[in-house]
Amino acid sequence: MYKAIILVGGPSRGTRFRPLSLNVPKPLFPVAGHPIIWHHLEALSKIEGLKEVLLIGFYEDSIFQRFIDDAVREFPKINIRYLREYQSLGTAGGLYHFRDEIQRGDPQQIFVLNADVACSFPLNEMMEFHNKNQGLCTILGTKVAREVATRYGCLVANPENNEVLHYVEKPENFISDLISCGIYLFDCAIFDEMKKAMQNKQLRVDPDQLVDDKLRLEQDLFRPLAVSKKLFVYVTNDFWRQIKTAGSAVPANALYLEQYLKTNPDRLLKNESGGPTIVGCVYKHPTAFVDPSAKIGPNVTIGPRAVVGKGVRIKDSIILDNVEIKANSCILHSIIGWGSKIGTWARVEGTPITNDQTVITQNGVKLQSITILANEVMVKDEIIIRNCIVLPHKELRTNCHNEILM
Numbered sequence: 479m480y481k482a483i484i485l486v487g488g489p490s491r492g493t494r495f496r497p498l499s500l501n502v503p504k505p506l507f508p509v510a511g512h513p514i515i516w517h518h519l520e521a522l523s524k525i526e527g528l529k530e531v532l533l534i535g536f537y538e539d540s541i542f543q544r545f546i547d548d549a550v551r552e553f554p555k556i557n558i559r560y561l562r563e564y565q566s567l568g569t570a571g572g573l574y575h576f577r578d579e580i581q582r583g584d585p586q587q588i589f590v591l592n593a594d595v596a597c598s599f600p601l602n603e604m605m606e607f608h609n610k611n612q613g614l615c616t617i618l619g620t621k622v623a624r625e626v627a628t629r630y631g632c633l634v635a636n637p638e639n640n641e642v643l644h645y646v647e648k649p650e651n652f653i654s655d656l657i658s659c660g661i662y663l664f665d666c667a668i669f670d671e672m673k674k675a676m677q678n679k680q681l682r683v684d685p686d687q688l689v690d691d692k693l694r695l696e697q698d699l700f701r702p703l704a705v706s707k708k709l710f711v712y713v714t715n716d717f718w719r720q721i722k723t724a725g726s727a728v729p730a731n732a733l734y735l736e737q738y739l740k741t742n743p744d745r746l747l748k749n750e751s752g753g754p755t756i757v758g759c760v761y762k763h764p765t766a767f768v769d770p771s772a773k774i775g776p777n778v779t780i781g782p783r784a785v786v787g788k789g790v791r792i793k794d795s796i797i798l799d800n801v802e803i804k805a806n807s808c809i810l811h812s813i814i815g816w817g818s819k820i821g822t823w824a825r826v827e828g829t830p831i832t833n834d835q836t837v838i839t840q841n842g843v844k845l846q847s848i849t850i851l852a853n854e855v856m857v858k859d860e861i862i863i864r865n866c867i868v869l870p871h872k873e874l875r876t877n878c879h880n881e882i883l884m
């Protein structure tokens with residue numbers, strides 16, 4: 479029997495996801511028509527013998543209830559629960575705190591998944607790899623561009639057997655382009671290692687060292703595991719990316735839509751006579767309406783009850799619930815928030831992003847990125863909004879470029 483944990487974090491961690499996280503906790507933000515962590519559940523549901531998924535975080539208890547109610551109907555073989563940390567305990571702190579709950583029923587192995595990633599989740603392959611070596615933990619790893627590697631947990635592995643020789647979390651200088659995807663498979667003996675790590679932390683009396691009560695997988699567990707030759711990496715060449723900023727939901731959307739094309743093409747819109755023109759991968763919620771004269775795609779998700787008018791063009795964007803886009807408007811590289819209204823002949827445009835930007839402004843200037851309208855924003859007829867982040871309930875009557883509109 480197997481179990482899985484999704485580390486969902488808490489409200490204080492979603493700040494880079496603003497303004498969208500003002501409306502919905504980041505793990506529940508819809509990407510490719512489903513909450514971010516629904517994709518984790520879908521992947522976990524394909525593991526034979528996986529009985530329980532625990533969401534661990536420090537959000538209020540009620541936050542995940544509706545999602546869980548829907549998910550248990552959709553994935554009936556999995557028991558899904560939320561366990562709340564009384565405060566942020568760190569990436570291993572919650573696991574350690576709830577260790578009895580996690581080990582109840584004696585699971586053979588436990589998957590631990592960061593919530594804020596989009597991935598093909600090659601979990602069965604990880605498991606096969608894990609069972610062939612002598613490790614306590616297998617990390618899913620991937621190669622990234624050298625210039626961004628230091629933003630992640632970096633690994634140096636033995637090319638013969640993929641044993642991790644060296645692990646450094648977000649090193650100051652480049653050590654490797656092989657990084658941790660934040661997806662792990664553990665044997666239950668990891669809890670003994672956590673106990674040791676916790677004791678070491680409590681014993682540490684170096685006054686110069688900033689001691690807090692958090693236990694972190696990356697800093698407190700992986701280093702000693704690498705030293706004792708119990709840490710391995712399974713390297714994937716399939717898709718993976720972080721979802722940190724609000725804008726990064728758009729490229730994540732593209733990855734999942736392209737995956738649908740391979741695995742569930744029926745989830746995507748097709749070109750049909752009398753229907754809108756579809757370019758590439760497009761997901762539309764069944765309750766949304768798109769006028770047949772509109773041209774949509776590639777990489778577009780249209781949420782529940784959205785209405786897309788005549789002659790509208792949408793590309794590389796996420797349109798959320800209850801949005802109305804009036805005739806002949808153009809939406810490119812943008813996220814249009816819940817209940818927003820775009821007038822006729824308007825243009826809302828951002829810039830496509832490649833690697834996730836970690837900052838929004840530089841020297842007081844808004845960097846080129848995805849344009850984001852929060853909820854209930856109104857863009858008047860013929861207005862152009864380019865490279866902006868717009869906070870909730872704004873009414874935009876003049877053209878705006880490169881601004882954060884509060």
Ligand SMILES: Nc1nc2c(ncn2[C@@H]2O[C@H](COP(=O)(O)OP(=O)(O)O[C@H]3O[C@H](CO)[C@@H](O)[C@H](O)[C@@H]3O)[C@@H](O)[C@H]2O)c(=O)[nH]1
Binds near residue numbers: 486534572592631
């Ligand atoms: N339950 C809980 N979850 C937490 C806590 N702190 C963080 N998390 C969750 O743990 C995950 C990692 O978050 P961060 O601590 O912000 O780390 P990071 O910058 O995303 O880096 C991590 O992920 C990278 C891959 O995306 C890794 O490369 C890196 O090594 C590290 O694991 C996220 O899903 C976050 O919600 C906590 O105190 N409690």
